[in-house]
Amino acid sequence: MNQPYAEVIGDPIAQSKSPVIHGFWLEKLGIAGRYDRHRVPLDGLADYLATRRADPNWRGCNVTMPHKLAIIPLLDRLDPLAAKIGAVNTVVREADGSLTGYNTDAPGFLEPLQPLLEQTHLFRMARVLGTGGASRAIVAALAERGFVLVLAGRDPAKAQAMLDELTAQDDHHAIDLAHFAEPTDFAFDDRAQCLDLIVNASPLGMTGQPPLAFDFTHAPPGSVVYDIVTSPLDTPFLKDARAAGLQTLDGLSMLIGQADVAFERFFGMKPPRGFDPELRERLLA
Structure with a gap:
């Protein structure tokens, strides 16, 4: 059928909700x-x-593992944000047949945080758990929004290298992920004007993966807890956060947000976000 189309590519791909x-x-x-x-x-x-590339009806594709890095040398140009992050999750076929790579994970991650980011804060800190591909986009996005970052991974040296590469300041911290598994009696700043995020940017807690070990004594008062895992959607990490009285954001928030940016590039129209509750129902059916 002669109509515009886009697609998502990866291996495996059957699990994609795109x-x-x-x-x-x-x-x-x-x-x-x-x-x-x-x-x-x-x-x-x-x-x-x-x-x-030779098909004028093909508008582009979203890119999942294992192609987010491998696809870069095959493209004609990179959007500056994708170049900075070093990963592509969206490819757009331009009118001349050339291919441009974008990263929509960063704006997608930030989208549900916008009401908070529009406020003025005395201090912003984010504890980001995981040092994989998704973490790169999240670190870059949060650093640009004035967050001091604590990046936790199994290899703190890898976490430090990522901070050095993606951020301009030297006040960020790289630590071992295991640090957050044990309780702490640290006295956190409890002023209401502080914004604290705790982000699971790792696959821990995902179906088939080990659980994420995080003790919520490491969460400052009023923290927002964000898990980018989508299967299961309501992870034990998020359940424990709610039990601790904290606000939570689930993985569909980022998934829908990044798809929004890609959809407009593919089809030339902004998606109808007023139907998000219905879309969530369909995704969970």
Whole structure:
């Protein structure tokens, strides 16, 4: 059928929720287009792009593991944010057939935090757990919004190298992830004008993965706890945060936010976000 289409690529790809999100928005807007999923093995990535580049109906693709880094040398240009982060999760076919790489994880992550970020704070600190690809986008995004970062990983040296690469200040901290597993009696600043985030940017707690060991005595009063895991959506980390009386954000918040940016680049229209509750119901069905 001669209609515009986009897709998500990766290996494996069957678990991706992106077709549900984009398909929902196409339906609501009445756009005669489609959004598919396509399994692309690592050794087939170059051939895939060569074939799609020649198709004027192909608007681009979202990119999941293991291609977020491997796809970069196959593109014609990189958006500055994607270049800084060093990872691409969205490829757009331009009118001349050239391919541009973007990273929508950073704006997608920040989207549900916007009401907080619009406020003025005495101090902003984020404890970011994990040093993988998603963490790179989150670290870059938060550093630009004035957060002091505590980046925790199994290898603190890797965490420090990431901070050195992605941030301009030297007041950030890299520590061992195990530090947060044990209780603390630290006296946190409890002023209401402080913004504290605790972000699980790791796969820990995801279905099939080990749990995330985090003792909530490490959470300052009023912290916002954000888990980017989407399966399960309500992770033990988020349940423990609510039990501690803290506000939480789940992984669908970031997933929908990053899809919003990609959808507009693919199909030229802003998605109808007034239907987010219905979209969430469909994603959870």
